[in-house]
Amino acid sequence: MSAGKLYIETYGCQMNVNDTEVIFSILGKEGYERTESMEEADVILANTCSVRDNAEQRIWGRIEQFNLAKKAKPSVIIGIVGCMAERLKEDLLDSHKVDLVAGPDAYRTLPELVAAAKPGNPQINVMLSREETYGDITPVRIDKNGVSAFISIMRGCNNVCSYCVVPYTRGAERSRDPHTIVREACDVFSRGYKEVTLLGQNVDSYFWKSEEGNVNFAALLRMVAEVSPELRVRFSTSNPQDISDEVIETMAAYENICKHIHLPVQSGSDVMLEKMRRRYSREWYLSRVAKIREVLPGCGLTTDVIAGFCGETEQDHQDTLSLFEEVCFDSAFMFYYSERPGTLAAKKYKDDIDIETKTRRLNEIIALQGKCSLKSYQGEVGKTFKVLVEGPSKKSADELCGRASNNKMCVFPDKVHKAGDYVTVKVLSATSATLLCELVEA
Ligand code: SAH
Ligand code: SF4
Ligand code: F3S
DSSP: OOOEEEEEEEOSSHHHHHHHHHHHHHHHHTTEEEOSOTTTOSEEEEEEOOSSHHHHHHHHHHHHHHHHHHHHSTTOEEEEEEHHHHHHTTHHHHHSOOSEEEOTTOGGGHHHHHHHOBTTBOEEEOOOOSSOOOTTOOOOOOOSSSSEEEEEOEESOOOOOTTOOHHHHHOSOEEOOHHHHHHHHHHHHHTTOOEEEEEOTTGGGOEEOOTTOOEEHHHHHHHHHTTOTTSEEEEEOOOTTTOOHHHHHHHHHOTTBOSEEEOOOBOSOHHHHHHTTOSOOHHHHHHHHHHHHHHSTTOEEEEEEEESOTTOOHHHHHHHHHHHHHHOOSEEEEEEOOOOTTSHHHHHSOOOSOHHHHHHHHHHHHHHHHHHHHHHHHTTTTOEEEEEEEEEOSSOTTEEEEEETTSOEEEEEOSSOOTTOEEEEEEEEEOSSEEEEEEOOO
């Protein structure tokens, strides 16, 4: 019998997307059916993000919308889960019409929380855990294409980058049993998936201790890569301080480990990196990039950057621009600094760069990155790539799209192949985000 219809909106990073899949699995076992319609739902959850203030602002707006749905159907339970739930705890119950609050480590208790939540009797569990990895739970996949699945390999974060709220919302770092990771990879492969992305805030510090032998991230990569040569392996995020030569060499050793590294730099200035507590220097970062390019020619490289961190001078900003120029990333996630309450930076430094300056600097980085992306993509013209087809392209039903190993999106006319096939394409031209290709006969 159905316990009710469950609707979940997901915000923030891929780890949250994967957590939503875990929640569907946990509540699904209790008879909750997934719905994609808010109006139809008996339980509405928002799986939230706190990383920047505007992420939270969006969610406040959604809570208003949920409450409109509740007006029409007063029995609806509205719940806030994830990072914002963890950050704001009881405050979410006090001021806003929310029936349930659950932090990222409390999802196993959701069946009880949902059952007990009644208007006027809100439920909350924001306990963080040192052990919870949801390792034994098989996520209910919510991706649309059935080709590419995300697998969490660890939770939490032990770094204390001074601007970042994640260690407070996700708790201490813990790694998941590698056997459960491999089992999940085998499971999705047997169901037709052709790509897994291993997720963690700092994948290079993955470590599993056991009597059969310890498993570090490079060893885990080998284990997952050996599930099948037909299963592509990706991972995110790598920390410049921790990405090891062993990992880079393991990538080189397996054709099916995709040649793409997301390596957030955050700033090109040593003064800023120090204040951000990033544990590496500009020089170290550039030397890691050089190593990657030496061992993995053609490897895709993407990054994250923050403009206008506390005390950032014009020179610091220029250092970021010159680093971007020097590395020429394929693409970047670019943000201006948003102070997060409770973080080291909020306690120690003044958020003293005015919004106009932050915006101007961010726009300068975005403009430069636009040119670099175009250069990087156009540099692929004439090359051939093996592409995993994800489905029809956004623009045309006569075209398919899929990624090359280096993560660049390829689009090509094709009426024969389908999602999940591997094809070989040749690049004819490029925009700053897409390679326009033709099929090459195998
Ligand atoms: N664990 C990953 C990143 C997690 S958060 C890493 O270490 O790289 C994703 C990105 O959000 C970060 O890389 C950073 O660029 C950005 N970010 C985090 N906190 C921020 C803040 N307070 N203001 C602006 N951007 C922030
Ligand atoms: Fe945040 Fe730093 Fe941890 Fe990434 S490594 S989640 S930026 S504290
Ligand atoms: Fe946001 Fe939490 Fe991810 S703060 S970026 S959802 S870990």
